[in-house]
Amino acid sequence: MSNKIQTLSGYIYEYQRSVQDPEHFWSRVADSFFWHKRWDKVVEWNFEEPRVEWFKNAKFNITENILERHLFIMGDKPAIIWEPNDPDEPHVTLTYQQLHDEVCRFANAMKAQGIQKGDRVIIYIPMVPEAAIAMLACARIGAVHSVVFAGFSANSLSDRINDCQAKMVITSDGNFRGSKKIDVKSVVDEALETTSSIEKVIVLKRTGQEIDMKDGRDIWWHDVIEGMSKVNKAELMDAEDMLFILYTSGSTGKPKGVVHTCGGYMVYTAYSFQNVFQYNHGDVYWCTADVGWITGHSYIVYGPLLCGATTLMFEGVPTFPDPGRFWAICDKHQVNQFYTAPTAIRALQAYGTGPLEPYKLNSLRVIGSVGEPINEEAWHWYHDHVGKGRCPIVDTWWQTETGGILISPIAGVTPTKPSYATLPMPGIQPVILDNDGKELTGNSVEGNLCIKYPWPSMLRTTYGDHERCRQTYFSSFKGYYFTGDGVKRDEDGYYRILGRVDDVINVSGHRMGTAEVENAINEHPKVIESAVVGYPHDIKGQGIYAYVICDMEGRTEENLKAEIRETVNKIIGPIAKPDKIQIVPGLPKTRSGKIMRRILRKIATGETSSLGDTSTLLNPEVVEAIIEGAF
Numbered sequence: 001m002s003n004k005i006q007t008l009s010g011y012i013y014e015y016q017r018s019v020q021d022p023e024h025f026w027s028r029v030a031d032s033f034f035w036h037k038r039w040d041k042v043v044e045w046n047f048e049e050p051r052v053e054w055f056k057n058a059k060f061n062i063t064e065n066i067l068e069r070h071l072f073i074m075g076d077k078p079a080i081i082w083e084p085n086d087p088d089e090p091h092v093t094l095t096y097q098q099l100h101d102e103v104c105r106f107a108n109a110m111k112a113q114g115i116q117k118g119d120r121v122i123i124y125i126p127m128v129p130e131a132a133i134a135m136l137a138c139a140r141i142g143a144v145h146s147v148v149f150a151g152f153s154a155n156s157l158s159d160r161i162n163d164c165q166a167k168m169v170i171t172s173d174g175n176f177r178g179s180k181k182i183d184v185k186s187v188v189d190e191a192l193e194t195t196s197s198i199e200k201v202i203v204l205k206r207t208g209q210e211i212d213m214k215d216g217r218d219i220w221w222h223d224v225i226e227g228m229s230k231v232n233k234a235e236l237m238d239a240e241d242m243l244f245i246l247y248t249s250g251s252t253g254k255p256k257g258v259v260h261t262c263g264g265y266m267v268y269t270a271y272s273f274q275n276v277f278q279y280n281h282g283d284v285y286w287c288t289a290d291v292g293w294i295t296g297h298s299y300i301v302y303g304p305l306l307c308g309a310t311t312l313m314f315e316g317v318p319t320f321p322d323p324g325r326f327w328a329i330c331d332k333h334q335v336n337q338f339y340t341a342p343t344a345i346r347a348l349q350a351y352g353t354g355p356l357e358p359y360k361l362n363s364l365r366v367i368g369s370v371g372e373p374i375n376e377e378a379w380h381w382y383h384d385h386v387g388k389g390r391c392p393i394v395d396t397w398w399q400t401e402t403g404g405i406l407i408s409p410i411a412g413v414t415p416t417k418p419s420y421a422t423l424p425m426p427g428i429q430p431v432i433l434d435n436d437g438k439e440l441t442g443n444s445v446e447g448n449l450c451i452k453y454p455w456p457s458m459l460r461t462t463y464g465d466h467e468r469c470r471q472t473y474f475s476s477f478k479g480y481y482f483t484g485d486g487v488k489r490d491e492d493g494y495y496r497i498l499g500r501v502d503d504v505i506n507v508s509g510h511r512m513g514t515a516e517v518e519n520a521i522n523e524h525p526k527v528i529e530s531a532v533v534g535y536p537h538d539i540k541g542q543g544i545y546a547y548v549i550c551d552m553e554g555r556t557e558e559n560l561k562a563e564i565r566e567t568v569n570k571i572i573g574p575i576a577k578p579d580k581i582q583i584v585p586g587l588p589k590t591r592s593g594k595i596m597r598r599i600l601r602k603i604a605t606g607e608t609s610s611l612g613d614t615s616t617l618l619n620p621e622v623v624e625a626i627i628e629g630a631f
């Protein structure tokens with residue numbers, strides 16, 4: 001692709017052009033892809049309904065742009081390098097040609113199992129190359145994939161299957177994660193007890209553990225591809241056809257199916273990948289995210305592969321077999337761009353610099369951060385000890401809903417500032433609004449982060465519930481997309497993300513709705529009511545603090561807390577387990593019955609001297625009791 005920004009003045013020029021004439025700007029970027037038929041109109045939109053359409057009536061297939069487009073000159077180039085959990089197990093490299101063949105074989109296999117364009121397919125699989133193969137095979141035949149993080153519980157999985165009425169699940173027998181072997185297939189079996197739409201389950205053999213295979217429903221991956229052709233004619237897709245659904249937490253309990261479409265997502269993920277990370281031909285790029293999150297979709301699979309990059313996938317965890325594993329992998333594969341989350345950086349920082357010492361890390365050129373605000377201390381540690389003071393940090397701000405990175409330095413081009421996401425990407429028009437919706441212009445302002453013009457990879461709807469999409473993102477501030485984040489624009493016009501302003505907690509970069517966790521806690525038969533807030537946590541960024549009203553009969557406090565944690569583990573998964581549980585006599589409520597989370601947040605952070613006005617409470621006395629119990 002030839003849309004690479006290389007200088008600061010080049011960035012400024014591109015940015016200005018993108019704002020002055022977005023249609024011309026994006027059509028020029030889109031021209032570097034392979035389309036069977038060009039679009040009639042670059043963008044049509046209004047944020048009231050909302051309706052957003054990019055490259056309408058263009059016909060193409062995203063996998064032809066990943067596979068066929070690169071085969072001619074780069075067929076032998078590694079597309080995916082897979083590093084297994086156990087460092088003694090050999091790594092696997094798939095060239096673009098091999099990836100093409102595997103995707104086509106699996107696409108043919110899915111078709112043979114009855115999957116057609118538009119069908120929804122759940123991918124519940126660990127970090128193995130087959131995860132990417134399955135995603136691309138769906139895209140190849142026009143099926144809509146929905147990847148569910150393989151750490152989620154049976155209950156979360158069945159909710160997602162039911163919401164999108166999926167026809168197929170692609171999974172594995174188990175998963176290696178650090179020193180543990182984790183059941184995967186048995187979770188699927190349990191989930192399928194409460195769903196009725198799934199016709200077939202394809203199971204990859206990874207751990208070789210004993211599992212049940214249900215006759216007529218479950219088929220092994222290796223059996224299903226047996227004899228399948230490596231030739232597959234890609235389904236012709238409209239730019240606005242659905243590519244995938246990815247579920248994410250919002251401020252209500254029910255997970256939202258964020259919908260992304262084929263054309264705009266392709267153009268934006270490739271454009272942002274190439275520019276933010278300054279990928280050069282021959283580089284090895286590594287993003288440590290899981291494919292179950294948007295970061296894995298856009299910046300392990302689609303963005304890099306659309307650019308013909310070599311993308312590394314890692315099955316394991318940063319601390320296995322020791323806390324030097326990330327650095328061992330960087331040296332082993334001569335990684336040039338490394339992209340991880342602040343929570344991983346802080347966890348490794350806690351081990352000191354000892355684990356880094358055996359490694360050179362001299363191949364690294366760019367290091368990135370995503371998922372949550374990176375605190376200054378972690379930023380400096382990352383910069384000094386991992387980047388050795390010579391690699392620019394790209395602190396990339398974006399969301400499941402934005403599909404790609406919206407605010408970030410362009411590596412080596414944008415001067416960085418610790419804990420600042422810096423400046424918007426070309427095509428992105430951020431604005432800061434106060435709580436009354438008034439735009440705060442100029443610098444040195446702080447408020448709600450909104451975007452005032454569409455960009456190609458933005459969400460189109462929430463699956464099966466367009467009104468929810470409107471309500472959540474387009475109703476708080478009329479005419480704008482509301483991100484749910486607070487932001488500051490400093491005296492240099494640089495953006496610093498301050499965190500969520502809604503009821504979403506960011507635990508280790510994983511979004512969790514407070515209502516989602518509360519609903520899970522409330523499932524425990526002894527729980528009467530609960531309220532959940534986030535509080536600062538040294539490693540996770542935010543921890544989960546749960547205030548719970550319980551019927552204590554026949555239980556000790558310790559037993560009850562352990563049971564509540566287990567309930568949440570079962571309903572959502574281990575990432576949602578509360579870090580702290582406080583049994584309380586009541587919850588502070590307004591006269592209209594709303595829980596005053598503001599007060600609970602202050603108590604959780606120990607800021608009890610600045611609780612603010614409690615006079616509007618129905619039950620101010622309960623606040624005292626909670627404070628006493630907290631310490």
Ligand code: 6R9
Nearest residue numbers: 370371372373395396397398399400497500
């Ligand atoms: C990509 C991803 C989105 C929320 C987002 C914000 C937080 C992400 C950030 C960041 C500060 C960054 N967030 N990147 N906060 N600096 N560089 O993480 O998507 O899982 O949907 O989370 O994460 O609060 O609104 P998602």
